[in-house]
Amino acid sequence: MKRAQPPKLAERFLSWYCDPELLDEIQGDAHELYFERLENKGKRIADMSYVYDVIRFCRMSNIKHTNENHIPSYLEILWNLNFKIALRNAGRNKWLFSVKMISLSMCLAFALLLSLYVLQEFSYDEHIQDHDRIYKVAIQAEIDGVITKDAESPEALASTLKEEIAEIENAGWYDDEIYNFRHDFEVNEQTFHNEHALTTSADFADILEIKFLSGSSEALNEWYSIVLTESTAIKFFGEEDPIGKSVGFNGYDLNVVGIVEDPPNLSHLEFDALLNWETFDYCECWGGVNAYTYMKLVQGADINEVKQKIDTILDRHKTVIAQNARFIDEKELKVTSILTNIGDIHLENSLIFDNTKKRSLTNLHLLTATAVLFFIAGFVNFLGQSLAELTISLKRIGLLQLFGGGLADHSKTVLANTLLSVLVIFPLTLLFYTTGAHLAKNSMGIMIESDVMESRHFMVILFGFVLFIIFSSSINSFVISRSKDILTIVKGKLNVKQSGFHFREILVGAQLSFSIVMIALIFIVVDQFQFINEADKGLDDKNTLVLKMPYDSFSNTEAMEYSLLQLNGVDKVAGSSIYTDENMWGDVHNIESENGEKSVIIKKGYWGYGFADLLGIRILRGRDFDREIPSDKYQGYLINEAAAKEFGWENPIGKEIDNGHVIGLIKDFSLQSMHKKIKPIVIHHGGKGDYPTGYVFLKLDKIRSSNLLAQIEEVYHEFYPDIQLEWDYLDASLVNLYQQDYQVKDIFKVGLVISVMLSCLAIFSISALLLHLRAKEMSIRKVVGASQLQLFGLHIMKFAKFILMAVFIAWPIAFYLSDYWLNNFAFRIDLNMWYFIIPGLLTLMIVLLTSCFHAMKNSQVNPIEILNQE
Amino acid sequence: MGTKGNHLGEFEELILLAVASLGLEAYGVSVMKYLGEHANRNVNISAIHQGLKRLQSKGLVASHVGGATQERGGRSKRFFQLTDTGKSTLKDIMELKIQLYQRVPDFSINLI
Numbered sequence: 001m002k003r004a005q006p007p008k009l010a011e012r013f014l015s016w017y018c019d020p021e022l023l024d025e026i027q028g029d030a031h032e033l034y035f036e037r038l039e040n041k042g043k044r045i046a047d048m049s050y051v052y053d054v055i056r057f058c059r060m061s062n063i064k065h066t067n068e069n070h071i072p073s074y075l076e077i078l079w080n081l082n083f084k085i086a087l088r089n090a091g092r093n094k095w096l097f098s099v100k101m102i103s104l105s106m107c108l109a110f111a112l113l114l115s116l117y118v119l120q121e122f123s124y125d126e127h128i129q130d131h132d133r134i135y136k137v138a139i140q141a142e143i144d145g146v147i148t149k150d151a152e153s154p155e156a157l158a159s160t161l162k163e164e165i166a167e168i169e170n171a172g173w174y175d176d177e178i179y180n181f182r183h184d185f186e187v188n189e190q191t192f193h194n195e196h197a198l199t200t201s202a203d204f205a206d207i208l209e210i211k212f213l214s215g216s217s218e219a220l221n222e223w224y225s226i227v228l229t230e231s232t233a234i235k236f237f238g239e240e241d242p243i244g245k246s247v248g249f250n251g252y253d254l255n256v257v258g259i260v261e262d263p264p265n266l267s268h269l270e271f272d273a274l275l276n277w278e279t280f281d282y283c284e285c286w287g288g289v290n291a292y293t294y295m296k297l298v299q300g301a302d303i304n305e306v307k308q309k310i311d312t313i314l315d316r317h318k319t320v321i322a323q324n325a326r327f328i329d330e331k332e333l334k335v336t337s338i339l340t341n342i343g344d345i346h347l348e349n350s351l352i353f354d355n356t357k358k359r360s361l362t363n364l365h366l367l368t369a370t371a372v373l374f375f376i377a378g379f380v381n382f383l384g385q386s387l388a389e390l391t392i393s394l395k396r397i398g399l400l401q402l403f404g405g406g407l408a409d410h411s412k413t414v415l416a417n418t419l420l421s422v423l424v425i426f427p428l429t430l431l432f433y434t435t436g437a438h439l440a441k442n443s444m445g446i447m448i449e450s451d452v453m454e455s456r457h458f459m460v461i462l463f464g465f466v467l468f469i470i471f472s473s474s475i476n477s478f479v480i481s482r483s484k485d486i487l488t489i490v491k492g493k494l495n496v497k498q499s500g501f502h503f504r505e506i507l508v509g510a511q512l513s514f515s516i517v518m519i520a521l522i523f524i525v526v527d528q529f530q531f532i533n534e535a536d537k538g539l540d541d542k543n544t545l546v547l548k549m550p551y552d553s554f555s556n557t558e559a560m561e562y563s564l565l566q567l568n569g570v571d572k573v574a575g576s577s578i579y580t581d582e583n584m585w586g587d588v589h590n591i592e593s594e595n596g597e598k599s600v601i602i603k604k605g606y607w608g609y610g611f612a613d614l615l616g617i618r619i620l621r622g623r624d625f626d627r628e629i630p631s632d633k634y635q636g637y638l639i640n641e642a643a644a645k646e647f648g649w650e651n652p653i654g655k656e657i658d659n660g661h662v663i664g665l666i667k668d669f670s671l672q673s674m675h676k677k678i679k680p681i682v683i684h685h686g687g688k689g690d691y692p693t694g695y696v697f698l699k700l701d702k703i704r705s706s707n708l709l710a711q712i713e714e715v716y717h718e719f720y721p722d723i724q725l726e727w728d729y730l731d732a733s734l735v736n737l738y739q740q741d742y743q744v745k746d747i748f749k750v751g752l753v754i755s756v757m758l759s760c761l762a763i764f765s766i767s768a769l770l771l772h773l774r775a776k777e778m779s780i781r782k783v784v785g786a787s788q789l790q791l792f793g794l795h796i797m798k799f800a801k802f803i804l805m806a807v808f809i810a811w812p813i814a815f816y817l818s819d820y821w822l823n824n825f826a827f828r829i830d831l832n833m834w835y836f837i838i839p840g841l842l843t844l845m846i847v848l849l850t851s852c853f854h855a856m857k858n859s860q861v862n863p864i865e866i867l868n869q870e
Numbered sequence: 871m872g873t874k875g876n877h878l879g880e881f882e883e884l885i886l887l888a889v890a891s892l893g894l895e896a897y898g899v900s901v902m903k904y905l906g907e908h909a910n911r912n913v914n915i916s917a918i919h920q921g922l923k924r925l926q927s928k929g930l931v932a933s934h935v936g937g938a939t940q941e942r943g944g945r946s947k948r949f950f951q952l953t954d955t956g957k958s959t960l961k962d963i964m965e966l967k968i969q970l971y972q973r974v975p976d977f978s979i980n981l982i
Contacts, residue, residue, distance in 0.1 A: 025935070028945030029898040029915055056916040061923060 006034045007047050010054040018057070019064050026057055082416030090420065100765075101424045103757050104381055108425070108465070109432035110754055111374035113440065113448070114747065115461055118368050120452045121359050124266050124346035127451075128209050130296060131342050133169075135303070137161075137293040137310065138338040138351055141322045143588075146601040149338060151351040154321055155284045155291040157313075158203065165309045167301035172203030173291035175277065176355055184724070185273070186248030187236045193724040195232060196270060197249075199277040205260075207296045208269070208342075214243055215258025220276055226254040227274040229262045252279060265449055268345045268356040286320040292355075294342070303339060310337045360675075362824040363744050369817055370521075370751060377514040379468050381758055384507040386418060388765045391773070444746050505802065508766050512806035512843055513813070515759040519839035520814035522752045524831070525745050528822060531829045532738070538669030540616030544730035545698040545709075546579065547716065550723050554608055554686035557693045560719045561608070564696070567711050569704035575608035575686055575693040580671050580733050589682055591647055592656040602643060603679055606686035606693075612638075612666060614699045622653045622664035625685050633685045635660030641668045643680035657682065673737040677826040697730070759843065760850045763799070767854035770798060779863035791859035799847050807840045814839070878930075878963065884909055885921040886960055889931055889950050897937075897947040898922065922950055930956035 005011075018026060030053050037046035090097040125131050139153045158171040176198050185192045205217040205227075212227075219225055226247055233242045233256075242256045254275065263270055297306060314321065318335040340348055347361050440446040452458060549557060554575055561573040587604045590597050611617075612624040620641070625632045637657045644652045644665055652662045668678045686693060700708065709727075716725045778791055814836060822828040878886065888904045889896040902918045905911045925931045930953060937947045952960065 024945050025898065025948040026919065028938075028942040028947055029919070031943050031945065032899050032939075033915060053915055056914045057919070059916065059920065061920070 004038055004043055004046075006031065006050045010051045014054045014057065017063050019062055022062055026062065030054065030057070083420065086417045086420040089417075096765075096768075100385055100761060101421065101428060103754070103761050104378060104385075104421075105425050105428035106432050106754050107374055107378040107381065107758055109429045109436055110751065111371050111378060112429070112433055112461070112465075113436050114367055114371040114374065114751075116448050116452055116458065117440075117446060117747075118364055118371060119455065119457050120266065120449060121346070121364055123452060123455060123457075124268055124357075125342045127264050127266065128342065130209070133297040133299065133301070134207055134342040135295055135297070135339045136342060136345055137295060138340065139289065139314070139321065140336050140338050141318075142334040142336070143322060143332065143601050148601070149351045150289060151292065151354040151356075152289050153291055153293045153337075154286045154317065155288050156286045156317075157291065158293045158295070159284055160313060161293075161295055161310065162203070164313060165306060167297055167306050167309075169296045169298045170203055170207050171293065171295040172201055172205075172207050173293040174198040174200035174204050174274075175290050175292065176271075184250070184722070185236070187245075191722075192236065195272040197226075197273040197275055198271045199275045199280055201277055204294060205274065207294050210263075210274075211261045213259045213261060217258075219257035220274060221278075222255075222257065223276055223279050224252065224254050225257040225276045225279075227258040227260055228256060229260055229272050231262050232272040233259050249275070254279070265447065266451070268342070270357070286317040289321060307337060307339055310339070359740060360824060362821055363740060366521075366817060366821045367744065367747065370518075370748070373514055373517065374751070374754075375465075375468075377511060377755065377758055380507050380510050380514070381762055382421070384511065384762055385765055386421070387507070388769050391769055444743055446743060505805075508762050509802050509805035509809065511759050511762040512802055512847070513808075513810035515755045515846070516806055516810035516839045516843050517814045517817070518748075518752055518755040519842055520810070520836055521818055522748045523839065524818040524822070524829070524835055525748050527835075528825065528829050529738070529741065529745060532674045532825070532827060535674060535827050537671075537674075537734075538617060538667045539671070541731040541734055543700045543702060544615070545700055545712070546728045546730055546733070547696045547698070547712070548726040548728075549575075549693045549696055550720055551692050552720075554606065554691060554693050557696060557719075558608070558687075560715065561696060563715045563718070564698060564712060567708065567715065569701045569708045570698055570712070571701050572610060572614040572699040573696060574611035574614045575606075575696050576611050577606040577686065577691065577694040578671055579695050580737060589657055593647070600647075602646075603681045605681055605683050606688075606691045607638070607683050608686050608693070611697065612664075614697055615669070617669045618667040620665045620667055621651065622662070624664055631660075632663060633687050636663040636685060637661065638664045638666050638683035640666050640678070640681050640683075642678050643682060646680040671734070674827045675825050756846065760846055763847050763850040764853075767795070767799075767851040770795065771854045771858050774858070775861060775866050778858055778861050779866040782861060783863045783867075788859040791861075792855045795855035795858045796848060796851060799851055803840070803844050803847060806843065810839075811836050878928075878959070881911075881913075881917075882921055882925060883963065884911065885918065886925060886930060886952070886956065889922075889925075890952050890957075890960060894949065894951070896950045901950075925956070926950070929953060930959055 014027060014030070015023060030050060033053065034046050034050045037049055128134060136151075137153050137157060139150045141148045141150065153173070155173060155175070158173040161168050161171040176196070185195055185197075200220065202217040202220045205212075205220055210217070213230060215227065220227055226249070228236065228242060228247075236242065236247065237245060242259065245256050247254045247256060260274070297303070314335045314337055318333055319330060321335050322333055338351075345356055346359055347364070348358075350358050437448055440448070557575055561575060564570055565573045587601065588599050589602050589604070590599050592598075607625065609625055609627050612619060619638075622638075624638070625636055629636075637660055639647075639652055639657075639662055647655075649655055649662075652665050655662045666683070670676075670678050684691075698712070712727075713725050774795075778794075781791060781794075815831065818835070819831060822831070884905060885901060888901045888909075892900055892904060898915055898918050901922070902913065902915055905913065905918075922931065922933075926933055931950045932953050933948050933950045935946050935948050937949065938944050939947075
């Protein structure tokens with residue numbers, strides 16, 4: 001058996017630092033102790049003590065020191081002076097050096113921020129320990145081929161799942177619409193309006209691992225119990241201990257039984273309070289599709305099997321669940337489940353009644369691609385610059401080689417340069433990063449959580465960053481070591497075929513194509529938003545105020561609408577159930593067709609009188625609901641163009657729907673984001689069945705008094721004295737729909753500036769290099785009679801090649817990325833070739849402008865000075 | 871040797887005593903073990919080396935290299951011995967201490 005040996009690494013460390021004269025005795029003693037411990041205390045302890053001893057031996061007096069009589073070799077001088085040389089080089093080109101460092105650090109900081117941002121979006125709900133086996137259950141109803149996806153599910157589902165399916169460890173649900181209650185809380189005669197409460201049970205809190213600071217999740221199962229988040233508790237009760245206190249809620253007296261931590265920012269769900277659901281008189285029945293159901297699987301359960309089991313359960317209850325399909329043959333009805341892992345909820349597409357924070361995956365992919373591009377561009381730039389420095393200092397290196405410097409040792413020169421750069425870049429990047437994070441938070445509303453920075457993925461990115469620097473610094477010495485001809489090096493030239501210059505051309509090409517991609521992308525992104533902003537939404541959203549209404553019928557709100565109309569400055573008033581949210585259920589309508597009556601599922605909305613006129617929605621044929629014609633209210637329907645097309649009606653006026661007929665065809669309009677297609681829709685009159693008015697729309701005069709809002713609020717409170725008025729300007733809330741798209745746009749704007757700067761720099765340094773390399777050639781040309789203009793042209797022409805190369809790399813990338821992003825919109829611009837040609841031309845301009853300086857210098861060269869030198 | 875070198879620290883004194891009592895067998899590990907056993911001082915080997923080095927620079931001990939053994943992987947030891955100065959210094963110190971100690975009233979008889 002091989003004898004155990006002390007840890008190798010410690011051994012090597014010892015012999016590395018230890019003075020050779022002392023090494024023998026120190027190592028001997030250490031070994032003696034090691035083997036003794038090995039016998040008495042076992043290998044582990046012996047190893048550890050050995051390492052400890054080695055570290056303790058590392059004292060000044062034991063460390064290798066250079067002899068005072070030691071004569072430094074050339075290489076040592078090189079090494080010692082390298083840093084000084086690098087510093088002096090930097091000092092000589094102060095301006096260039098600082099711009100170079102700043103742009104590079106900015107680029108890296110930007111890429112870091114971007115990747116953090118993307119990482120953050122991908123790490124939602126990862127704070128939950130068992131997040132990989134927690135799923136949200138949504139319902140998909142397919143009625144006669146029409147699919148409706150609803151984020152909500154029946155209330156009875158959770159308990160049934162828990163009972164019947166063995167693979168499900170726990171299941172729970174919550175609901176956020178407590179009938180028509182407003183979420184108003186009364187504490188010590190003070191009313192709070194903006195708290196968001198969920199009705200739920202202990203199971204739900206357990207599944208989402210909601211942390212109780214006091215009390216336990218069990219308490220949530222008691223009647224009249226309420227659990228507050230930490231910040232809400234402070235808001236309600238200040239410093240007092242809230243446990244046992246009572247909170248008024250819509251006439252109920254609730255007991256505070258627990259305090260939970262605030263939901264983390266990276267959670268798909270936000271809430272301020274949890275209420276016991278039984279208090280509010282629900283039944284856990286199949287008919288009420290109001291619950292958001294979550295389930296936790298046992299370890300190792302197969303999600304597909306579970307889905308099948310859930311689907312069989314749903315199938316049993318399908319007729320009760322899809323009540324709106326009661327007229328449809330049961331065979332035509334399919335109800336299945338949609339299971340989404342809790343981590344994916346944030347990124348999945350929005351379903352009907354979805355109330356969670358969402359993020360479009362397409363945007364994230366585009367940003368990821370941009371981050372990668374920036375990383376690459378940053379390093380290409382870094383490589384390019386160190387290669388430039390290398391090429392310029394070739395002569396020095398050649399001379400040093402002549403005096404006996406080995407090839408490998410040149411890496412030290414390069415390393416010193418790199419080290420200097422890194423020493424400057426790291427703090428600068430950090431500075432830009434912090435400023436950038438601050439700016440993003442304040443001006444773009446982008447928060448970056450500190451948790452993300454500690455995540456594994458980010459560490460991997462950082463590690464990649466460090467690796468890249470090491471790699472790019474060693475590539476230079478690699479280039480040098482390949483050219484063995486010292487003589488040419490001394491002359492300051494590299495053999496062309498193996499030269500760094502050839503490599504550099506590729507680098508600059510890549511750099512340029514990067515800026516072309518960025519310019520093209522920003523053009524397309526800006527154009528798309530312009531397109532959406534100017535696209536015909538089929539309505540006029542200016543000067544429109546929207547009041548959110550409590551649960552009250554159309555007929556009841558008419559009195560308030562009338563009072564509002566009396567205000568000076570209010571032009572038109574009308575009620576509607578339609579707003580920017582997507583909560584429009586499809587409902588069964590029986591329509592006339594060639595083969596008699598047919599049942600179809602179409603989304604429906606409710607309008608009051610005059611709504612089309614108020615919003616400027618055009619009536620293409622027929623008329624809007626007319627107050628003068630009483631039958632309109634009960635038997636009149638409006639349909640939009642999409643619906644007419646769906647039904648195949650050329651002239652829809654007079655066609656029968658249910659027990660009435662179509663009285664008007666309206667132009668397609670959209671109160672939703674233009675990401676989505678305009679769906680077929682049937683409009684009923686709201687007064688028909690006393691449906692709830694969701695919203696009251698007011699058209700205001702352009703010139704209105706500043707206290708009009710206060711007056712509106714006063715009128716509102718006459719009718720609803722206890723309820724806080726919530727209002728929006730329609731145009732503002734429509735813009736809000738694109739908030740995350742605007743974030744992308746802002747990010748791209750910043751990216752554009754940085755990328756253009758970066759390419760300017762790359763061009764500048766390469767043209768400086770060209771000037772240096774071709775000085776002699778230019779002088780000779782001049783001597784034999786070339787004009788300044790010709791020389792200028794020669795210098796510029798050199799760059800045409802780069803542009804051509806860059807364009808061919810950039811176009812496919814830009815096309816792929818932008819097409820991918822645009823497919824995300826239902827209304828999108830068409831990509832024509834100008835989107836690609838113009839960025840190419842712009843880049844050409846940048847190249848010409850930046851290289852112009854050197855071209856001028858080049859053409860004005862004085863041959864005598866240059867040719868004199870050798 | 872400066873004046874400062876004449877003063878010995880407590881730990882140096884212990885090492886000096888250990889070297890003196892170990893005779894020909896005084897080297898790093900043996901001194902460490904000796905102090906561990908007899909003086910109840912468990913210190914790291916590097917501290918012993920440091921102390922020995924300091925004593926040598928003060929001229930109290932001298933060293934020579936030798937005695938490679940199997941368990942040391944064939945590496946040699948550095949043995950230490952008291953020099954004449956070392957011996958007289960040690961003697962001076964001990965005498966001084968005993969002399970001072972005996973001046974303590976009552977105390978000395980009870981304890982020794």
